[in-house]
Amino acid sequence: MSMTDLELIGLTKTYGSGAAVDNLNLSVAAGELVAFLGPSGCGKTTTLRMVAGFVEPTGGTIRVQGRDITELAPNKRDMGMVFQSYALFPHMTVARNIAFGLHARRVRRSEVAPRVAAALDLVGLSGMEDRYPRQLSGGQQQRVALARVLALRPKLLLFDEPLSNLDAKLRVQMRHEIRRLQKEVGITALFVTHDQEEAMTIADRIVVINAGRIEQAGTPAEIYDHPTTRFVADFIGTANLISGTVRNGRFRSKRGLEFPLPTATASSIGEMALAIRPEKIDIAPTPSPGQLAGRVTRRTRLGSVIEYELALASGDILVVQEQGRAGVDQHEPGSTVGLQWRREDLRLLP
């Protein structure tokens, strides 16, 4: 029996120059970790701060566990926010930092110390009670910020790009830590990030936001395999996007490339973009008759993956990615190769 923990209804925020958040609607189930993903300035942080109470919405409602909290002051909302800069109080020890919220909520003296200890234990920092934030590494500070909100058992966890200040390896490690902890304590969480890899790894559901509006909301798999707009297809992973028109079940690109469409989409008409993921295209060393052919214009090695840029006779450019395996010939730049893909891997996007 999953309860809706958080509801954003028609949430809007306008500033003089326009709408930062435009009529956002979202329901988050209890225990879910939802990632807000989008480019800088898309409104994801503004939305988070409205939920936290630091920004007053111009319109709309915010409901937590059924209760309307839109007018509630930020210190009465029972949410725990982890800031990008961690915002640890520099003049207080780790223990006092964690105890701060407990004292603010007038928890009995006798209960404070055990809670602080338990929170530190949870994030693996037992014994650091008397250190000051400046004596801790970035990763440790991050954990203290986590412990500080977890100690309060809030109704909602809010993460504002908390991993941006960490180096790549630590970021990956902390990602998993955060997800693990969130699942253990079972608190619903909102996670703002501009890093799509992060969102894909950590979230139960991703909400892709662009210019203040939700482009698409769904599980990582749904977002990746079935993007519903060009923006989403392009923002998540790489996508080959070819603009063109659809008529009579056939797709014709602006430069003249033509092929039939999967029957499911045959009814669409008009200007569309065709999308296919680079790893879903197979390259045949020599084109068989009737097969689509392309000339290799660039070959780049990206770690374990080899990326090819192919120019088709029509002028369209496609990017293809293949797993690089030792012993298997790589395709030479300048050579002409054949391309194929499965019809069901094509996506038609408005």
Place this chain on the structure above:
Amino acid sequence: MILTFVNALILLFLTAPIIVVVATAFTTTGYPVFPPQGFTLKWFERFLAMPEFTEAVRRSAMLALASTAIAAVLGTFSALALARWQGRGQKAVAALMLSPILFPAIVLGLALLVFYSQIGLAGSFNGLIIAHSLITTPFVIRLVMASLSEFDPALEEAARNLGAGWWRTFLQITLPLIRPGVLAGAVFAFILSFDELVVTLFLAGPGMATLPVRIYTYVEYSSTPTISAISTTLILAWVLIGVPVYVRFLSIKHV
């Protein structure tokens, strides 16, 4: 290097009168002469034995204390509001509150004298306190705002998010972090008030002469090393207080 040499000369020029005053405090001659002749501490003894000066010191200190207290409170509140205010009127209000720094003291003195005479504050100690606080508050504002600019606004938000109300956030988070700025501002305000002459000349009633006023009236008519001795004591006091506060303020800024 030529630049260093030139600057050394300029620095000498800058500190020349202070060196002279300190040196002449020890001269054995009956009037201040530079370079001083001989060495004696009798001018210091004489100054301590003159009640008109020791009384003036006490009066200046009380005045400075009272006006600094007001300036510290008003200045800190104003700085907090101005630093966090992003709105349209901020620049205008900030300029208004910082204006007493540039405002000619001579005009302020006369204006307050005339004003006080209408509202019955003429020649009163309270009137002096108010005047001094007007002059010194902008400096507190400036210094506290400098302290605030080093301050991550997320800290206050984090405190609120964790459940702290306005008062708790202010007491436990904001105040401790701006303390260096408030302290530096208070010390600066105290020194400024203690040394203030022009406005005080206009407003001090009979028997209310502060130390700078006494020194001024003395210097107008006579020239004795006693003045040098008093001045030297003041200089020493301010350096002893100013240096530690300055060092602490600077070092906190760079943390």
Place this chain on the structure above:
Amino acid sequence: MSMEATRLEQLGPISSAAPKAPAPRTVPRNWSHLLLLTPNLIWIGLFMAGALVVLATMSFRGYEAGGRGILRTWELTHYAAFLGDPFYRDILWRSLGMAVQVTLWCLILGFPLAYMLSRLRGWSRALLYFTILMPLLTSAVVRTFGWMILLSNNGFLNKTLISLGLTEAPIPMMYRMTGIVIALVEVLLPFMVLALDAALLNIDRQLYDAARNLGAGATRIFLLITLPLSLPGIISGSLLVFVLAISAFVTPALIGGPRIPVISTLIHQQGIALLNWPFGAAISFVMLFTLLVLLAVTLSLAAKAEGRAR
């Protein structure tokens, strides 16, 4: 590790009072700013603005010296008297001229000092900064007293000049504009240095490297890069020093004495010695008006300079 989670779990929910109905935000954000500012606004509004209004009113009142004193009339006699009488106009010009001289010398002497200061870092910078700031801790009276000792005909300065053979008779500096300017320059120099230093720090270091890389020598760099880009600081420093110079009282009073009246000593004389408040008020407002015009001109110049220095 899930033991820890359950341990936190076991401590149960935070035992505080049962949640009441959500209380609305008590004070909207911008109003709380206004609340904090109100005490100071009242203070300044009442005592500074109020006092100025009263003074302005006073400047239009008639005055009968030796008779009934301040009259309850409305007249422009004082403004006419000040601006019409060549004696008073001279004082105004003298004061303006004095302030201009002081400002120029502060610029000339302040720039080298500021230049060096802006190039230093760490402890040496803090030390130099403090040395420059320290004279400000001593009151103007004390410093002026020191200059009185130095500048007298028998003073150290004259004795040194004579012994160096630079002059035969002592150069009179006390009770002369020369002495006032020297002393005022010393008193106000720190302000200029600080303003210039702030502006110089703003100049991107890499501009100098680029200029040197392109072949420019020290003089060219100074004239074509440093000077133009530090213009905002030059303007703000000059404005500050000018205003402080014109408003200065102690130094011109003690070093110039009654022989060299300037605007500020005139106001003091009218206000305290002669008790002619209306006239003193009128002079004050002439001075304020002059400063206001200057401020307006300077700010528009500064705005243009700021635009170019980015």
